[in-house]
Amino acid sequence: xxxxxxxxxxxxxxxxxxxxxxxxxxxxxxxxxxxxxxxxxxxxxxxxxxxxxxxxxxxxxxxxxxxxxxxxxxxxxxxxxxxxxxxxxxxxxxxxxxxxxxxxxxxxxxxxxxx
Amino acid sequence: xxxxxxxxxxxxxxxxxxxxxxxxxxxxxxxxxxxxxxxxxxxxxxxxxxxxxxxxxxxxxxxxxxxxxxxxxxxxxxxxxxxxxxxxxxxxxxxxxxxxxxxxxxxxxxxxxxxx
Numbered sequence: 717x718x719x720x721x722x723x724x725x726x727x728x729x730x731x732x733x734x735x736x737x738x739x740x741x742x743x744x745x746x747x748x749x750x751x752x753x754x755x756x757x758x759x760x761x762x763x764x765x766x767x768x769x770x771x772x773x774x775x776x777x778x779x780x781x782x783x784x785x786x787x788x789x790x791x792x793x794x795x796x797x798x799x800x801x802x803x804x805x806x807x808x809x810x811x812x813x814x815x816x817x818x819x820x821x822x823x824x825x826x827x828x829x830x831x
Numbered sequence: 832x833x834x835x836x837x838x839x840x841x842x843x844x845x846x847x848x849x850x851x852x853x854x855x856x857x858x859x860x861x862x863x864x865x866x867x868x869x870x871x872x873x874x875x876x877x878x879x880x881x882x883x884x885x886x887x888x889x890x891x892x893x894x895x896x897x898x899x900x901x902x903x904x905x906x907x908x909x910x911x912x913x914x915x916x917x918x919x920x921x922x923x924x925x926x927x928x929x930x931x932x933x934x935x936x937x938x939x940x941x942x943x944x945x946x947x
Contacts, residue, residue: 720874722874749934749935751934751935751937758937758938758939758940759920759922759935759937760937761933761934761935761936762934763934764934771931772931772932772933772934774934804872806874806875808875808935818880819865819877819880820865820877820922820935821877822867822874822875822876822877823874824873824874825873825874827872
């Protein structure tokens, strides 16, 4: 069974540009969450999608957005990139057929560098 | 707001030792607690998931305990090996009082080095 797949693995963008990252969850998983990891702040929750609806949102500005498609694949978008957006962006998927208590599995991440 | 603290921040021990990593959280209203390991530049690998109603979980040389009332969890690694060297992260999923849950809240991790 394939794990969580994130594309691309590495990305370099210029300040002011926008970027779209993609996440394909484990087959059958309906919940997809996104996290940002930086050396200073550690891992921080961005948002979670379940059945194409945003279920939760962390404390990030509106420049960070996401969506989920009917096949559970998810994308996150960051507009007007800032240098501080440089980070490892991680996606996690969970089965969650009946609640919030199932195991989260993470992808390898997308390393975004803003110059 | 849920806060997760991991102690120690770094640990270096000789191969073969048993060791304990600690995790504490401020809000005991959780769905579950999960331990992960992260190798440099890589994603997270799930080690153990403990539901809020459980006291411990075991997988191979790993044993994790949960004391929800005191807001603490420990990860016990038996007979450590150089391949165990990684950063270990603890994360909790907070439950909302009216139903629903937050995303995972992570600690800053324990950077573990096992000396051959």
